[in-house]
Amino acid sequence: MSNQNGDSLRPLRHSAAHIMAQAVLEVFPDAKLGIGPAIDDGFYYDFELPRPLTPDDLPMIESHMRASIAGKNEFVHGELSIEQARAKFKEQPYKLELVEAIARGELGTHGESESHPSETVSIYSHNGFTDLCAGPHVEETSDVPADAFKLMSIAGAYWRGDEKRPQLTRIYGTAWQSKKELDDYLWRLEEARKRDHRKLGKELQLFILPEEVGQGLPVWLPKGAQIRKLIEDYIYQNQVERGYQHVYSPHIGKKQLWITSGHWELYGDKMYAPMDIDGVEHLVKPMNCPMHMMVYKSQLRSYKDLPLRIAEIATVYRREQSGELTGLLRVRMITQDDAHIFVRPDQIHQEFINVIDQTLEQFRVFGFNDFQVTLSVRDPQHKEKYLGNDEQWQSAEQAIKRALDERDLSYIVEEGEAAFYGPKADFMIRDALGRKWQCTTIQVDFQLPQRFNLEYIDADGAAKQPVVLHRAPLGSMERFFAILIEHYAGAFPLWLAPVQAKIIPIADRHYEYAREVEKNLRAAGMRVELDERPERMNAKIRDAQLMKIPYMLVVGDKEAAGNAVAVRLRTGEDLKAMPLEQFIAMARRLVNAKSMELK
RNA sequence: GCCGGCGUAGCUCAGUCGGUAGAGCGUCGCACCUGUAAUGCGAAUGUCAUCAGUUCAAUUCUGAUCGCCGGCUCCA
Secondary structure, three states, X not given: OOOOOOOOOHHHHHHHHHHHHHHHHHHOOOOEEOOOOEEOOEEEEEEEOOOOXXXXXXXHHHHHHHHHHHOOOEOEEEEEEHHHHHHHOOOOHHHHHHHHHHHHOOOOOOOOOOOOOOOEEEEEEEOOEEEEOOOOOOOEHHHOOOOOEEEEEEEEEEHHHOOOOOEEEEEEEEEOOOHHHHHHHHHHHHHHXXXXXXXXXXXXXXXXXXXXXXXXXXXXXXXXXXXXXXXHXXXXXXXXXXXXXXXXXXXXXXXXHHHHHOHHHHHHHHOXXXXXXXXXXXXXXXXXXXXHHHHHHOOOEEHHHOOEEEEEEEEEEOOOOHHHOEOOOEOOEEEEEEEEEEEOHHHHHHHHHHHHHHHHHHHHHOOOOOOEEEEEEOOHHHHHHOOOOHHHHHHHHHHHHHHXXXXXXXXXXXXXXXXXXXXXXXXEEEOOOOOEEEEEEEEEEOHHHHHOOXXXXXXXXXXXXXXXXXXXXXXXXXXXXXXXHHHHOOOOOOOOOOOOEEEEEOOHHHHHHHHHHHHHHHHOOOXXXXXOOOOOHHHHHHHHHHOOOOEEEEEOHHHHHHOEEEEEEOOOOEXXXXXXXXXXXXXHHHHHOOOOOOO
16 A cells, blocks of 8 residues: 555665564574565565474564563674675675675666676674665664564565575555554554455455356356446447447357467466367467457558457456466456457557557546556567667557657656567556456557568558557456455446345335335336335345445335325435336436436 | 465354354245335254364364455555
8 A cells, every 4th residue: 555655654664674573583683584565555575494483483582672672772783894794705606696686787776776796795784793785774773663563474586586496474564653644554454354355246246256167267146247237338338439340259169279379388377287188279268369360361451441440258268376366356257348459550659649648538427546657568678589670670660659748647668578469558457455366458569460471552552561459458357346345445336336226115014005106216227225124124224235235225105195205315315205217217317327326 | 376364054143161053034834915114923944165084072272174254565
């Protein structure tokens, strides 16, 4: 979770990490130290320990930390030559590795982002403990308030993020200026957990992930499926208005399709094992690209046909690592709002703008205004890793940059993060717990047109190669739905609410009128349910409230007499009785406007 | 996949220092007929994740398996 204090809290968190490292060394004198940076909401430190750590060990480490804090020891900054550092950290193999990396210029030496070979390393010492550290730190240990830090969890983390290196024990902690800030932070975490899509998905009966079906394979329950259908209908309509043509394609196909596309070689390990069908290997489709290439090739294309926009809300299957699966955010069945746009090189820029506009429009409709854009470009040092010539890359990267600039989007450029087939722009959204997830991707592709021999006949009569734009504005239905649930905390706007209104008769004698109301609202296109359980009105209101249903329509003697409904909003507001026709008109207006409001 | 934690009724959870388990909600039945967040009474409900081992006896101890949760880029 980011916050404005992030930077000012860095020294405090850095120091807390150091105090923790010393505490761990007091408990485990043989521990080997990895790294211990300050992070968004706290700090961590990686250790190689003689035995596995359990959460029960944390209070003991915390109490060592408190003792250290009470000692009021100064943090002293120093510099060592590489030689001195090698001697100083000779018992600490991980630190030594970092010293060598700094000497070679693979790591920044003083916190700067660029790195270059260095003659010296920066160190900090307190109370006889010296650590390799760029800093900054607080003045003394007691500047870390003893009641404003907490060790949160233990995790495994590969040394320098590399699966092939040893796995160290990571201890996560959080640290703040005051106990109140810590309590606020813990409270925010608690609130975030309340809107976790996995919890709400269960409570609101939106989806399940049955063990019997398999990991990462969701089953959408009626209410969740209703919402998804509404999202898909919106996407479909929006795309038709923007000149897209929708297609359907098979869920399996010959393996050769993905060999041709190059995906098999790169992502073969993430695909489900090929199946033999009459002696020919087939794959469950891991991406749609080849299918849409077939659509393009189904006839000879003219330059006048471009851009040709081929869309499909299509499900693909990918074998994501089991440990990476998270609710609906990371699944093995992925339904993309996919499309491939075939353009002439001179159309890349305009079409990129079109897709950006489409993405922003769609996000806005769903109530999102806060995301982070990254532009992934080629690593200029290793141009050989990418397909396509300099001119193509430069013009494509420039086209994307100009498009982002023209739409006033700030973005981070990530060199070397481009796909091998072309540059891309990604949009990230945060979930309730502050984790960032990629939704949108817009990619330029020079490779597929070549691999599939795509052509169009240009104005001069010559056959030329189109460029393909891959794009998925919302990303996947699964991930987007998860983020949507958390964004609204389950209280969906009227146009998306699976049940828009609950009809609540007060007594048995009102059932007949209640059924009439139900019939009229259904006829008016509303999604309504009638609560006919033998419960009291109060209980029915409570249950509708817990299901976050936008409207509760109470009907009793008065309403039956006046062909009315008493409208209660899920916000608790009472709109009092109004004629049924008036309620329908209000709801219809709000749905058509895709409004977030309920009145 | 790897490290750590967890796995008890549909849901949320308690419990058994080894003697085959309980609450609330939900479900079902009966009564109540109610005006804006839980009416009362009664009933049913579990291979205590799975499989093996130790034991007279395992839901409890041990091991394996499956699943879930947190973590595995963020500048020593």
